Amino acid sequence: MSERQRDVTLRFLAEPGDVNFGGKVHGGAVMKWIDLAAYACSAGWSGKYCITAYAGGIRFVAPIHVGNLVEVSAKVIYTGRTSMHIAIDVQASDPKNLERRLTTHCIVIMVAVDEAGNPSPVPEWVPVTDEDKLLRDSAIKLMNMRKEIGEEMEAHVKYLKPDS
Template identity: 85%
Template sequence: MSKQQREITLRFLAEPSDVNFGGKVHGGAAMKWIDLAAYACAAGWSGKYCITAYAGGIRFVSPIHVGNLVEVSAKVIYTGSSSMHIAIDVQASDPKELSNRLTTHCIVIMVAVDELGNPTPVPEWIPTEPHDIELRDSAIKLMNMRKQIGEEMQAHVKYLKP
């Protein structure tokens, strides 16, 4: 396999078809861009087909306007046996100014799968820089918090069944 690619940045132009009734890019368009970047990053790291297992902590910080240049940056911050935790930042700028501002950020977990759709191993990422160690540790904390939330949500599931 070739060298793993840990980071990727995709660039888009916010188009009129991406606009909501309020005149700004709708969250669904941003979420689509996030999923595309997460997939490209995970596939670049693992060299395998990947599926989205989780997208969480999505924060819409500021609006994206039609005509903005949008940059979606994705970076592997933790690897499990078959999963990759991807940190995503979405930034936008007026093409006349080219001064990026954060619009959205989140964590996406991608899982590498084989031809039958079963999870398959991914290369381990071992951080060496202090900032990367901090990102990995944060991903582990968030993973533990999601487990607790999942356990709490089980109480709701039994009441929702007909």
Template identity: 80%
Template sequence: MAGLERQVTLRFLAEPADVNFGGKVHGGAVMKWIDLAAYACAAAWSGKYCITAYAGGIRFVKPIHVGNIVETSAKVIYTGRSSMHLAIDVKAGDPKNPERYLTTHCIVIMVAVDDAGKPTDVPEWKPLFDEDIALRDSAIRLMDMRKKIGAEMEAHVK
């Protein structure tokens, strides 16, 4: 049922096929995992098919190693009419140990679409706790900053 499941965590092991030439998990693999978690979270919240509209502010904090257990968590932090802003955290660690360290963080915006591919309404998310209010307020500030950056970028598009 839409509007009930706000957070999703995907768990899996980092595999040798995920490694770059430096011997650590490739940033592109991490970005794929982020997109998968974002989709799973947005689809669960909206009850609809969703597409990625934006991924930004990606911070690669620490490397992920082959054999690490990886947890990619997505959480709704703001909803528009058809969009959902999601905070994504990627954590990893030795699967034999319960401790996980933050490896990557970013914001992803997903849009729910109908069968014709047109944006469609999503349930509104209303923060109840101080931490959630702060996340929502941060999402709004980031939205305002993206508008300013978009206006500046127009000068580079010909």
């Protein structure tokens, strides 16, 4: 692979089949689009098949309407040995005026795997700009917070298990 692709943007129209009971695009449809963009981004960076290991901090900040032009932008903001942290922004606009508005954002962690399904090393991404360094630092901070939350959840689950 001669060149790595750090970011990707998927664009499409929100369809009537994507609607929820409230008449807006269903959150599950948005989450599917997020996963597709995260895969395209991580595969473009690593040159390998990738699987979703984590999707978190999903914030739905504005609705998407049927017929909106939707842009799902994904960008590598941190790499581990086999994982890539992907920042995702979803924007929508009326295709007649193209005034985009942020609707959703989150972080997705993708893991590259080999043919046997085992984690496989990925190229390191090194931030250059100040903005990239802030994004990397934020990813590291979130990673540490997830570790703490995971430990707390394990303790919580332990107390919820019925006595054997």
